[in-house]
Amino acid sequence: MAERESVDTLLSQGGENISDHLELLALMGADFASTRDLETTLANAVDRITRYLDAAGGALFLLDASGGKLRCHACSGATEISGMVIDSDTGIVGRCVQENLGEIVRDVSKDPSFHGGVDAETGFTTRSILCAPMSVKGESIGAIELVNKVGGDGLFAPSDLSVLQGLSSSAALAIVNARQAEALVEQERVKRELELAAEIQRSLLPEIRPEPFPIHGINIPARTVSGDFFDFFEMEDGTICFNLGDVSGKGMNAALLMAKTASLYRCLGKTITSPGKLLGIINREICETSTRGMFVTMVGGHFDPSSGIVRLANAGHEPPLYRDRDGTYTALEAELPPLGIMPMAGPEEDFPETEISLEGGTLYIFTDGVTEGYIDGDETLEVAGLKAMLDANADMPAADRLNAVISRIRKTDRALRDDLTLLAINDAGPARQAVGVGLLRINFRSVASELKSVRKAVKGALEKEGCPASLCADLVLVIDEACQNIIRHAYKGNAEGEITLELRLDGDDLVVLLRDFAETVDVSKIKPRDLEDVRPGGLGTHLIREIMDEVEFAPPPGKSGNLLRMSKTLERGKLDEA
Template sequence: MIERRKEDADSRFLKEIEFVASLGAEFTESIELDETLRNTTLRVMEHLDAQAASVFLLNPQGTHLICRFCAGPIDVTGLSIPFGKGILSRAMIKNSLQTVLDVTSDEDFNQAVDVTTNFVTRSILCAPLAMKGKPFGAIEIINKTGPSPLFTTKEGRLLSALSSLAAFAIHHARMTEERLAQEALRQEIALAGQIQRSLLPKDPAPNFPLFGINVPAQEISGDFYSHLLLPDGRIAFSLGDVSGKGIRASMLMSKTISLFQCLCKTHLQPGRLLAAINDEVIETSSHGMFVTMIAGLYDPQDQLVVFANAGHLPPILRQADGVFVNFDADMPPLGILGGIEFADEFVALQGGSLYLYSDGVTEAGGEQELGDAGLKTMINAFSSYPLALRLRRMVEQLKAGSQPLNDDITLLTIEAPAHTHLASLNYPADPACLKDMRHRVRQLVTDAGGSESITEAIVVALNEACMNVIQHGYQGDAEQEYELQVAYNKNRNVMVFELLDHAPRVDPARIKSRSLDDVRPGGLGVHFIGELMDEMAFCEPPPGYGNLLHMSVRLDKQTPLEMP
C-alpha cells in the first residue's frame, strides 16, 4: 500500500514537471502578448481545477491593475482596480503567493464584482508576476472545482512556479511588441522622410536662376522649399518651416508644399496665394501648429522678384556691389488667423542675389550661433562660387561643427545667371580637330584673365572630355559631331563649359577616374575634371542631343598641379 502511494505520488510529481515543462515551452514560442495571456490563463485554470482565472497587469502610470485576459463564467476583461487595494495588490506589494481559502474572512476581498455579476467567489490563489524582483501584475485562480473544495499548499507552489514562467513569457511578449512598435514607427518615419524628399524639387539645370538645399536634422524635416516653372516663363518659389517636430509636423509640411505646388499655378499674386494656403491650413491644422512661409514669383526677363511673407525670417538681398538689404516681416504665420491679407513686396535683383533661409541656418553653431551677421559674412566668403556650389559649401560649413544639428537647415537663393556667352565650338569626332579646340579654349580662358597654370589645366581636362566623347561615345565614328559651349561669369570670375554630343545616354555611375600615378592612356582627363572643376555634372540635354556635361571653374582656383 505504501509503495503504491509512493508510486502515485511520483507519478503525480512527474506529471507536474511535464506540465511545467510543456507550459514553459509554449511560453517560449509565444511572442504575441494576447496569445501569451490567453495560454497562461486557460492552461493554469484547467490544470488546477479552478472555476475561473484572470491575469491583471499594472498600467504604465502604476495607478491601476487592468484585467488583460480572463476565463470562466464571467468576463471581466478590462476591469480596472486601483493599485494598493485588494488581494491582487497585496500579492504584488508583498511579492508572494496569497492563499485565501474563505474570501468572507479576508478584509481585502473586494465584493463589488460579485455583487455586480452575481458570481460567487469562495476561495482564491493569487501569485505575483515579477521580473528581477519587481512585480508588474498578478495571476489569480478562483474557486477550486475538484473533489476537494480547497486549494492545497502543493497547488500554491505550482501556481508560484507557473507565475514565474508566465512573468518571463509576458515580459518577453511585451518587449517584442515594443520592438515591433518601434520598428513600425521607424518605418513610418522613414516613409514620411521619403515622401518629403519626393516633394522637394530635383536639382535644376546649372544655369537655372534658383537653387535650394534642405538638410534635415533628423529623419524627417519641418522645413521645405519648392520652385516651379510657370507657362509664362516666371518661376514660383517658396520656403517655409512648420512648428513642432515628428510625424504631425511632417504631414503638415507635406500638405503645405502640395498646396503651394497646386495653387501657385492659378494664384499669381504671392499675397493671395499665401491667403489661400492659410485658409486651407486653418481648416485642418490642430494642436496649435502653424507654418512660417515665404512665397513669391521671379521673372527672369527683368530680374524682378515679388514675394509675400507669413511670419518667416526676412530674406536677405546681396546687391551686385556687395551691400546687404533686409526686409521687414510683420505678418503672422499660416494657420493662426483666418481672413488675413498678405502684402506683396517687390525686389529688383539687378545682378544681386536674394537669400531665403530657415532658422536652422542662423541658429547653427551651438552656443556660438551664426546669427544674421554671421550669415552675411558666410555669403560674402562664398560669393565668387557658382550658385549651386556656393550653397553646398555654405551647408558644409554649417555642418562642420562637432555638435549635431539642432534644427533643419534650408537655403534657397535666387539670382540672374551672369554668364556671358563667349563661343560655340563645333567639331567632327576626329582627334585631329582637338588641336584647334585646345587653341580656341586656351585663347578664351586667357582673354578672361586666366593664369597660365589654370588655362593649361582647363585645356587638358577639356581635351580628355572631348576624347572620351570621340572614343567611348561615338566609338571612333568620325562622321559624328560634338559641340562645346563656352561662357564667362565676370561677377564671379567663373568659366562655364557645356559639352554636348549625340551619343547614347551616359550612366555617370559607370564613369571612373584613376590616379595621376597610373601613367597610361585614358581616364586621366576624368581625374582632371573631377579635381579641377568646381561643378561637373551630366544634365538633361536639350532636344536632339544625347548628353550634356556641365563644367564650371573659378579662374582663381589653385590647380591640381599647383597643390603641394
C-alpha cells in the same frame, strides 16, 4: 509534444513532491520561453496549474494599460469568465496585485476584501482562494487566481502557493517579453512609416536644376521628416515662382502642415501671380483649418530671369539677404506675422510685396535653423557667419555655396537642432542668357582656323534676321575680334580651349554672349589702344567699342572663365527696309 505529454503525466499523478513541482515549473517555463502564441500558452498554463493543484477553477488577470482595470485573459475549470473586467482594487485578486503579495484565503466569507461579484454573475460559490501576483522587477502586471481546492481537506497549502508563484513569475516574464517585442515591432513600423513620409516629403521638393538655372535650394531635416520646405517652378511667361517656409515645430505635425502649405502654394501659385495675394489666401486657409498654435513663416515670390527682378512677400520669416555684385548685403524685413496666426479680412488680406532688382547679385532665403545652427561648441552661425561664408565662397556656383554653409553646420558632432533650408536666387546680371530670342549658339575650339566658319555662321544668322549688309559686316568683325582676344589673351594660344558664342535678339537689341573657360582675365588691363599711336596690334578692342553700344565683362555663371556681353541696337526701320 513530448513535453506536453510529460506535463499531462505529472498532472494525472497529482504529485505532491517537490521534484514533481520543479519538473512542472521547468517544463512550463520552457513552454513560455519557446512560444509564439502567448495567449494559447497562457490558457494552457492556467489549465494545467488548475488541474495540478486540484482547484475547481483558475483565472489569469492582467492589468490594462491604464492600470485601473483587471481583465481576465485566460481561465479554466468551473466557470468561464474570460474577458471579464473588474476594478484593479477590487477583490482578493485586486489586493494581491496592489500589494504584489501572494496569499492563501482559506475562507473567503471571513475576508472583507472578498468581492463576490464574480459569484453573483456566475452562480459559482467561492469558498477558498489561492492567488499569486505576476510581477517583473517588483512591478505587478496581474495575478493568477485559483478557487476551491477540490481534493484533501479542501484547503490550499503553502506549497501550493509556492508552485503557483513559480508559474506566475514565468508567465509574467513571458508576457513582459512579448510586450517588449510587440513594442519593438510597433517602433519599427512607426519608423518605416516615418521614412515613407520623409520620402514623400522629399518628393515635394523641386528637382535640382543645373546652372545656369537661377534658383538653387537645399533642405536637411533635423529628424526624419522636416517642417521646412522650399519650392520653385517655371511659369508660362518665363518667370519662376518660388517659396521657402518654416512650420513651427519639427515633428510629424509640422511635416503635415508643411505638406499642406507647400501644396497650396504650388497649386494656387500657378494661377495667382501676385505673391502677396497668394500668401493672403494661404493665410486664411491655414487660419481656418490649422491646429491651434501652429503657424508657418514663409517667403513667396516671383523671379523674372529676363530682368533680374524679384517680387516677394514675407510672412514673418527671417529677413532674406540680398547680396549685390559688390558684396553689400541688404536684409528684407517681414512686415506681417506668420501664416496661420490671424486671418485678415477684406482687400487688406494681401501681404505687402517688395520688389528688388538683383542686378547680377544673389538673393538668399533661409530658415533660422541655418543661422541658429551650431558651428563650434555652443557657438551658432548667426547672420554674420552666414554672410562671411557666402562671401568666402562667392566665386563658387550657387549650389556649392549653399552646400558649403550646410557642411559648416553639420561638421560639428552635435545633432541638428532644427531643419536647415537655404534657397539662392542668382541673377546672371548682364550675363542674362535667357533674354530675348536665341539667334545662334555655337561652340568651337580656340584656334584661328575656326574663325572663318564662325564668321560665316554669324553672317548667316544676321542675314536671316534681315540685318543690313554693312551692319552685318561690322558685327561679324566685332565677334571675330572678340574671339581673337579670347584665343590670344585668355587661352594664350592653347588650341584646346572651348568658346561658346550666343547671339540673341532682345527687342531691338542684338546681344552677343561670348563665354570661355580660361583663367579669369583682369578686365582693368584691357584697354582700347591710343589711336594716335600708330603701331601694329591692339586694334581689336577699339574696333569692338567703336561698333557696339555696350561691352562688358559679366561674372561667368561657373567657377572660372569669362563672359563677354556686347549689345547693339538694331534700328527696326532699317531691318524692315532690308
